[in-house]
Amino acid sequence: SQKIEQNSEALNIQEGKTATLTCNYTNYSPAYLQWYRQDPGRGPVFLLLIRENEKEKRKERLKVTFDTTLKQSLFHITASQPADSATYLCARPGSGAGSYQLTFGKGTKLSVIP
């Protein structure tokens, strides 16, 4: 089965620093990876999608990388703020008939300390 792992359950970081979250996948490289933000008691909200042929993607203070050699995606938040505190999920599509589905990692809870 296609697995996706976020090794850190929690990450604490000082305000203003860059937060880096890691997502690792197994087996073949997916066509894309997605990152979502989830606040307590709420549904996840889509942030970024990066395709296999893209090394890096940016959106404001967010940056995502996709390394097919390491089978890894890194998610960076620069100049982090307390409002960035949330759980961040990465997700990969299934294969074949399951390509419409997403498999989510368990998430990394980020806390930005003022």
Add this chain to the structure above:
Amino acid sequence: DVKVTQSSRYLVKRTGEKVFLECVQDMDHENMFWYRQDPGLGLRLIYFSYDVKMKEKGDIPEGYSVSREKKERFSLILESASTNQTSMYLCASRTDTDTQYFGPGTRLTVL
């Protein structure tokens, strides 16, 4: 903006009751999904639907069924609620750019 709405934010039911969770999306998306989310287990797919009247089992379909009579509405049914179905239930619809829009979630407690 895409809106995915769920019928209840909080729900309390008793063991053995039949429970209906409703989800409605307003963007004409073909694919819709039901997940449950539990601490330490993450988001797990229960059922999904490719289109009206079409459904497929996800990773944990036992104890659940679904109904999709209209494109905008996808219902999750707990035939006989049990305490191990206490969870946060999330509905999502899939855009044509492969991302998913989630509803606000229903926190279900089964006593």
